[in-house]
Amino acid sequence: MRDLVCENANGLCVQGLKIKRQGAALLDVPELVLDGPGPTLILGPNGAGKSLLLRCLHGLIAPDRGQVMFRDGPLTADHMARQAMVFQQPVLxxxxxxxxxxxxxxxxxxxxxxxxxxxxxxxxxxxxxxxxxxxxxxLSGGEAQRLAILRALATGPDTLFLDEPTSALDPSATQKIERMILRASARGVRVVMVTHDIGQARRLASDVVMMQGGQVVEHGAARQVLDAPSSPAARRYLAGGLVT
Ligand SMILES: Nc1ncnc2c1ncn2[C@@H]1O[C@H](COP(=O)(O)OP(=O)(O)O)[C@@H](O)[C@H]1O
Ligand SMILES: [Mg+2]
Structure with missing residues (x-):
């Protein structure tokens, strides 16, 4: 049954994904399908596992259990070559x-x-x-990040992963980068981006993945998750309350 989900998905799919350290589960995602038309934004408090999930999706970390799947099979070096990643601090x-x-x-x-x-x-x-x-x-921080994104786009990737690319930037620099991301998405690049900025998720997301404690607590259309979350954890996070 789970295999079928991934075979039919026209994007990334995760099944039975687990990462453990010293007996504790850092990441536990039984199933996640990212095949929407626009950017996927991953939201959640510090330590929720957002970066770990992104690194798994890009193949930088091998999970202890489970796998990242595409329609044509599990994540391989060929898939990785058609993906690119941008970090909070640009690497130039x-x-x-x-x-x-x-x-x-x-x-x-x-x-x-x-x-x-x-x-x-x-x-x-x-x-x-x-x-x-x-x-x-x-370059300034914003310019450097724009260059890092251009480097990622230069390879013509199918998928672009971004881990809090604007966290260190002011609103004007952030806006320029958000426009680049939306243009890339409109050209058909699958965008999967981590942010802790709920406003940014509202501006960019087609779908939102809400994480807490290494788990996906909610995933759905951006409007639904951001305006009418069904999980208590997502409601608390969006209300600005402390989630532990
Ligand atoms: N290599 C590692 N070894 C042990 N624990 C780790 C490692 N990488 C991340 N973690 C832990 O996993 C949890 C999730 O981390 P991370 O994905 O970076 O969170 P987020 O990006 O949501 O802030 C944190 O508790 C972090 O301390
Ligand atoms: Mg992180």
């Missing part, structure tokens, strides 16, 4: 802005002319045209 090379993009495009085997064209497109997409030659590590 000690090169120029365009050098950071060129590095990724070279690995894809693009020739010089194709890389140049692609870099120009990406810089416009990220609002970084005019900064091509600047050292990536001298």
């Amino acid at each position: 090379l000690r090169r120029s802005v365009s050098g950071n993009l060129d590095f990724v495009l070279k690995r894809q085997g693009l020739d010089r002319a194709a890389r140049r064209k692609k870099i120009a497109e990406l810089l416009v997409e990220g609002g970084l045209d005019g900064k091509a030659r600047q050292a990536a590590r001298s």
Whole structure:
């Protein structure tokens, strides 16, 4: 029965996922299907297991039990190559802005002319045209995160995972990044993003996964989960109460 769920899902599917450390379950997700049309936002208090789940979905952590499934089978290196991840602190090379993009495009085997064209497109997409030659590590926090997202998008991923990409940024920098994410989603990139910003979830999410204590306490359409949550844990979290 569970296999059928994943075979029919047109996206990511998790079954029987467990991660344990010293006997305690850090993550326990019997079933989760992410196959909606727009961005999935993962919400929940600190320590809920949001980052762990994201790392599992991307294949950075192997679960103790269960697996991440796609329609064509379990997560493989091929799937991973078509996924990309962006972290709260952007990871950039000690090169120029365009050098950071060129590095990724070279690995894809693009020739010089194709890389140049692609870099120009990406810089416009990220609002970084005019900064091509600047050292990536001298960018502002918001610019650096935009470059990190461009690097992730440069590979043409099916799925983009983002772990609190705007947590360290001010509202204006956040807005620029939210627009990039929505544009990527509109182009067909599956977006799965962790946030602790409920407003951000309202602005971006098509569906919301609410987590607490390593478990998914609720998953559904964004409006339903955010405006009329059915689980007490989600209600408390959204009301701003402490969830323990
Ligand atoms: N490598 C690890 N070893 C032991 N415990 C871990 C490890 N990684 C995360 N944890 C624990 O798992 C829980 C969930 O962590 P995390 O996914 O980072 O939470 P969130 O991203 O929701 O804030 C936390 O209690 C954290 O301390
Ligand atoms: Mg986290």
